[in-house]
Amino acid sequence: MADVGAPLDQVAARPTHILVVDDEVFNRDLMVRTFARSGEVVAAADGAAALAVLERWPVDILVTDLALGRLSGVELAHTVRARWPAVRIVVVTGFDHDLLLLQARAAGVVDDVIGKPWHPAQLRERVLALLAARLVTPAAGDLSP
Amino acid sequence: MAKLYDQITQLLEGSVDAAVVIDADRRVLHYNLAYEGLTGLRGRQLAEKVKGGARCFELFKLEICDQQCLGCKVHDVGRRLRVDEIGARRGDGEDLTFIVSAAPVDLGDGRRVVVETYRDVTADVRIQRRLKVALDYERRAKEDLEEKVRERTSALRAAQAQLVHQEKMSSLGRLVAGIAHELNNPINFVYGNVDFLGQYMEDLLRLVALVDGAELPSALRAQLDVLKAEIELDFLIDDWRKLLRSIRAGAERTADIVADLKSFARTGGTELAETDVVAGIDTTLNLIGPLLKNRVDVRRRIAPKVPRVVCNGGHVNQVFMNVLTNAAQAIVGTGWIDVTIDTVDDGASIKVVITDSGPGIKPELMAKISDPFFTTKEVGEGTGLGLWICANIVRAHGGSLTWGNRADAGAEFVVMLPVRGPATRPEPDPGRG
Numbered sequence: 001m002a003d004v005g006a007p008l009d010q011v012a013a014r015p016t017h018i019l020v021v022d023d024e025v026f027n028r029d030l031m032v033r034t035f036a037r038s039g040e041v042v043a044a045a046d047g048a049a050a051l052a053v054l055e056r057w058p059v060d061i062l063v064t065d066l067a068l069g070r071l072s073g074v075e076l077a078h079t080v081r082a083r084w085p086a087v088r089i090v091v092v093t094g095f096d097h098d099l100l101l102l103q104a105r106a107a108g109v110v111d112d113v114i115g116k117p118w119h120p121a122q123l124r125e126r127v128l129a130l131l132a133a134r135l136v137t138p139a140a141g142d143l144s145p
Numbered sequence: 146m147a148k149l150y151d152q153i154t155q156l157l158e159g160s161v162d163a164a165v166v167i168d169a170d171r172r173v174l175h176y177n178l179a180y181e182g183l184t185g186l187r188g189r190q191l192a193e194k195v196k197g198g199a200r201c202f203e204l205f206k207l208e209i210c211d212q213q214c215l216g217c218k219v220h221d222v223g224r225r226l227r228v229d230e231i232g233a234r235r236g237d238g239e240d241l242t243f244i245v246s247a248a249p250v251d252l253g254d255g256r257r258v259v260v261e262t263y264r265d266v267t268a269d270v271r272i273q274r275r276l277k278v279a280l281d282y283e284r285r286a287k288e289d290l291e292e293k294v295r296e297r298t299s300a301l302r303a304a305q306a307q308l309v310h311q312e313k314m315s316s317l318g319r320l321v322a323g324i325a326h327e328l329n330n331p332i333n334f335v336y337g338n339v340d341f342l343g344q345y346m347e348d349l350l351r352l353v354a355l356v357d358g359a360e361l362p363s364a365l366r367a368q369l370d371v372l373k374a375e376i377e378l379d380f381l382i383d384d385w386r387k388l389l390r391s392i393r394a395g396a397e398r399t400a401d402i403v404a405d406l407k408s409f410a411r412t413g414g415t416e417l418a419e420t421d422v423v424a425g426i427d428t429t430l431n432l433i434g435p436l437l438k439n440r441v442d443v444r445r446r447i448a449p450k451v452p453r454v455v456c457n458g459g460h461v462n463q464v465f466m467n468v469l470t471n472a473a474q475a476i477v478g479t480g481w482i483d484v485t486i487d488t489v490d491d492g493a494s495i496k497v498v499i500t501d502s503g504p505g506i507k508p509e510l511m512a513k514i515s516d517p518f519f520t521t522k523e524v525g526e527g528t529g530l531g532l533w534i535c536a537n538i539v540r541a542h543g544g545s546l547t548w549g550n551r552a553d554a555g556a557e558f559v560v561m562l563p564v565r566g567p568a569t570r571p572e573p574d575p576g577r578g
Contacts, residue, residue, distance in 0.1 A: 024330045024334075026330075026331075026334035026338075027330055027333055027334050027337075029334075030333070030334050030337045030338055030341075033338075033341055034337070067326075094325065094326045094329035094330075094407070095326065116329040116330070116332075116333050117329060117332045117333035117336045117337065117396075117400045117403070118333065118337065119336065119337065119340070120337050120340055120341070121340070
C-alpha cells in the first residue's frame with residue numbers, strides 16, 4: 001500500500017494524524033497496525049478518551065468502532081463533527097444497517113462506513129481515499145462523502 | 146237396512162266437518178249442515194239441486210276431482226281412503242285446505258254408498274307453515290352463529306399462531322444477530338491480522354535468506370546449518386505458507402457465515418428496501434447447505450440483470466428458506482432442486498420457480514398445504530405454519546405464491562414479486578430519504 005505521507009494543504013508538512021477508537025483491544029491493536037505506515041496513529045479505548053486526544057492533538061482522520069459502550073461511535077461522530085468539522089470520520093461496524101448510523105452517513109456527519117470484518121488493506125484504502133479527497137477539495141465545509 | 150242409513154245421516158248432522166253421502170254415480174244422497182256452507186248455496190237451492198240428482202263435484206269441487214275421484218276409488222276398492230292437504234275453493238270464493246276422508250258403507254241390500262267428509266285445516270296449515278318458517282329461520286340463525294363462531298375462532302387461532310411464529314422468528318433473528326455481532330470482533334482480528342502475520346514472516350524469511358547467503362565465519366556457518374537442519378527450514382517455509390493460507394481460508398469462511406447470519410437476521414421491522422433477491426437465495430442455499438450436502442444437486446438458472454426488488458428482505462428470504470427447505474426435505478436420498486429466476490411482465494415482476502425431484506404434493510392435499518397448522522411432518526418437526534406465513538408474506542408484498550406438481554418431476558413452487566414492491570408501503574423507509 002502506497003504511503004500517502006504528509007497532507008499537502010494548509011497544514012504544515014507533517015505525517016497524517018490518525019485516531020483509532022475501539023473498546024476491543026485486539027481490534028484496536030489491529031487498527032494501529034493497519035495505519036502504522038500511513039502516518040502517526042493514536043489509539044483510544046472509548047469515546048471520552050478519544051475526545052481527550054482530540055483536545056490536544058490535531059487529528060486528520062478518526063476511525064471508530066460503532067459499539068463503544070457508554071458513548072457510541074455515532075455520538076462521538078456528532079460531537080467531533082460539531083467541534084472539529086475538518087476531521088474525516090470513518091465508522092467501522094458489524095451493524096451496517098444501524099438506522100442512526102445510516103442517518104449520520106446521509107447527513108454527512110460520517111464520511112464512510114465500513115462493515116466488519118474488514119480487511120486492513122481495504123480499510124486503509126478507503127480511509128486514505130477520504131484524505132486524498134480532502135486534499136483536492138480544500139473547502140473544509142464541504143461535508144459530502 | 147234403511148236403519149243403518151238413518152244412523153249414518155244422524156251421525157253426520159252432528160259433525161263439525163262437512164260431509165256427504167254419495168252413490169256409485171257420485172250423486173249426492175245426503176249432506177250435512179256444514180256441507181251447505183262449503184257449497185255457498187242457500188238451503189233450499191241446495192236441496193233442490195240434490196233432489197235433481199246433482200253430483201258431488203258439481204256442488205263442491207276439490208282440486209283433485211278432475212284427475213281422480215276419491216269417492217269412485219273408495220267405492221271400487223271398498224276400503225277407506227284419506228288425502229291430506231287438498232285444496233278447494235269454497236262457494237264464497239275463498240281457497241281453503243282440507244283433509245278429505247272417504248269410507249264405503251254397504252247398506253246390506255246390495256247397495257254401497259260412500260261417506261265423504263271434509264275437514265277444513267286451512268288455519269292449521271297456515272300455522273304450521275308459519276311455524277316451519279320460524280323454525281327454519283331460527284335454525285339458519287343458529288347455523289350462521291355457529292359458523293361465525295367457528296370463523297372467529299379460527300381467525301383468532303390463526304392470528305395467535307402468526308404472533309407466536311413472528312415472535313419466534315424475531316427471537317431467532319435477535320439471537321442470530323447477537324451471535325453474528327459477537328463473532329464479528331474475534332473474526333475481525335483473526336481475519337485482519339493474518340496478512341500482517343504473513344508479511345512479518347516474509348520479512349523475517351528475507352532476513353534469514355540474507356544471513357544464509359552471506360559470508361559467515363565457519364563456526365557460525367556450522368551452527369546455522371545445524372539449526373537449519375533441526376528446524377527443517379525448507380519444510381518450515383513451505384508449511385508456514387500453507388498454515389497461513391488455511392488460517393485465512395478459515396477466517397474468510399467464518400466471515401462468510403457471519404455475513405449470512407446477519408443477512409438472515411435482518412428480519413426485524415417492516416421496512417422495505419431495494420433487495421437483491423438473487424443474493425438472498427444464494428445466502429439461503431448456503432445456510433441450508435448441510436441439508437443438501439452430497440445429496441441434492443442445486444441447479445440455478447438465473448436470467449441476466451435480474452432487478453433488485455423493493456421488499457422486506459428478511460421476510461422474503463424467509464419465504465425462500467421455507468420453500469427450499471421443504472424441497473430439500475421432500476427429496477429422499479439423492480435428487481435435485483432447480484431454481485429459476487426470471488424477470489417477467491416487462492420488467493415489472495420477478496419470477497422465482499423452485500422445482501424439486503421429490504415425490505410431489507398429493508393431489509388431495511394440494512389445497513390444504515398452506516392452511517395454518519397443516520403439516521405432513523411428524524409431531525415436533527414442523528408447526529404447519531411455514532407455508533401459510535410464506536403465503537401471507539408474498540401477499541403482503543403484492544405478489545403471489547402458487548404451487549403444483551410437474552408431470553416430469555416433483556413439486557413446483559412459483560413466487561412472483563413486483564419489483565416496485567407492494568402498492569401501498571406499510572411504512573416509509575427512513576434510512577433512504
